Amino acid sequence: MAASAAPRFICFLCKRKFQSAALLQRHKQLSDLHRKNLQRQEEDINKKKEELRQAILGVRRQIHDVEASIARKALSDDEAQGQRTTLELKLRQAVGEYGQVQEKLEMSRHQQVSERGNSSTFLKLSETHETHVGRLQVSVGAATWQGNKEVQEDRYMMNVQLEAPGGQRIIGFCVLDGHSGSLCVDALMDWLPRNLQKCLAAKPSLTEETLRQAVTEACVLTDDEFLAKAREREVLDGSTMIICLIYQDEGRLAADGTRGRGPCRLLLANLGDSRAVLCRSQGGRLSAVRLTDDHKPGRADERRRIEAKGGVVDMQGVWRVFTPGPANFGGRSVLWGLAVSRAFGDLLMKEPQRYGCATATGELVSAVPEIHTYELHPTEDRFVVLACDGIWDVLADDDAIAVCIEHRTADLAANALVRRAFEVGSDDNLTALVVAWQQTDAEAGPAPQLDGADAKRARVD
Known part of the structure; x- marks a missing residue:
């Protein structure tokens, strides 16, 4: 029977390997590289989150404009329904992505708290x-x-x-x-x-x-x-x-x-x-x-x-x-x-x-x-x-x-x-x-x- 593989101690965020769990934990708690990579990761997530937030606001404005056109009878019923359906689908997709991005941000925050070892608020x-x-x-x-x-x-x-x-x-x-x-x-x-x-x-x-x-x-x-x-x-x-x-x-x-x-x-x-x-x-x-x-x-x-x-x-x-x-x-x-x-x-x-x-x-x-x-x-x-x-x-x-x-x-x-x-x-x-x-x-x-x-x-x- 083949011997089981030796455990690997890797920081995937920093793409670094370590010889032991203790060294990996020390890296996560003390390394400037790890801290900067966590900060960069959070900045990237927040940037994507803001882009999605603006996209959601834009689609909602478009839906409002379509509803205003319906009230003015500027669009036929079929045309209005088609535009509304397309925009609502686009909105659901953007809102879902917005939630996914926030979930990534929450996981990043959770990772940082966990690595700091602050159990009193964990x-x-x-x-x-x-x-x-x-x-x-x-x-x-x-x-x-x-x-x-x-x-x-x-x-x-x-x-x-x-x-x-x-x-x-x-x-x-x-x-x-x-x-x-x-x-x-x-x-x-x-x-x-x-x-x-x-x-x-x-x-x-x-x-x-x-x-x-x-x-x-x-x-x-x-x-x-x-x-x-x-x-x-x-x-x-x-x-x-x-x-x-x-x-x-x-x-x-x-x-x-x-x-x-x-x-x-x-x-x-x-x-x-x-x-x-x-x-x-x-x-x-x-x-x-x-x-x-x-x-x-x-x-x-x-x-x-x-x-x-x-x-x-x-x-x-x-x-x-x-x-x-x-x-x-x-x-x-x-x-x-x-x-x-x-x-x-x-x-x-x-x-x-x-x-x-x-x-x-x-x-x-x-x-x-x-x-x-x-x-x-x-x-x-x-x-x-x-x-x-x-x-x-x-x-x-x-x-x-x-x-x-x-x-x-x-x-x-x-x-x-x-x-x-x-x-x-x-x-x-x-x-x-x-x-x-x-x-x-x-x-x-x-x-x-x-x-x-x-x-x-x-x-x-």
């Missing part, structure tokens, strides 16, 4: 995780892109594991969308799971009410801990959150009349404008069911709460909450506005009185989450999407579900959703988790698929 572009709770087999896929922003402030957690006082298993998934820096969102990655377990362990038993209490207490505790850090460093970092916990309701009877095998339930807790949307299949039709409500300052109840405490809600591009006047923060005068009404961090919005806004009487932005629960029906409920506002700002709930259902697995669906949001114009960081499930007779079973036989025939309403 997120995979796409990954999957299999887990279970009770007889529910769960598959979660994650995808995240930096997009057109200078830094990546999104984070996600796809393997939160909690133990209730009676030993019951709770699994969780979370998307965090940082703003004004990454200090808050990185702290949440460490502190939030720990505080969830701490607050849950203090309860006498697992019920819907005690779980609600534990989640609320954990969010407030985590926020208090971060605000202490923010005061010390004088930073304005903050973050939104959407978290989904799945647990088996052992206090209820199952369909076969036995206790301890009740239905699984979802608990959704959100702060800010990250959102959870469920895909449900009924009667051969798919529908998108929004499970959370965005916390925007323009929402009537949120506006009343803010204004009752002396805050100002005003439309400046989007609805924003403002301090009632300039604050003295970090040695300068700041008039601070925020586009969400609930979040972690955001020290100036939590303690405006401390910084010179005497007419404010309390927190303008709250860290108390809004909590919704939902009894899962595995034969009808297909999957849930958790995503940041970079997705929802450009895609309606139905559109997001339609993108996901075209893909067989949760990770492929999450990646397609992120890419689609970028292609249709999102300039934000982009992060999505897709959580799918399948009920089995055993404690563990095959990985769930998004495109079951009836789902393939279904349509999104």
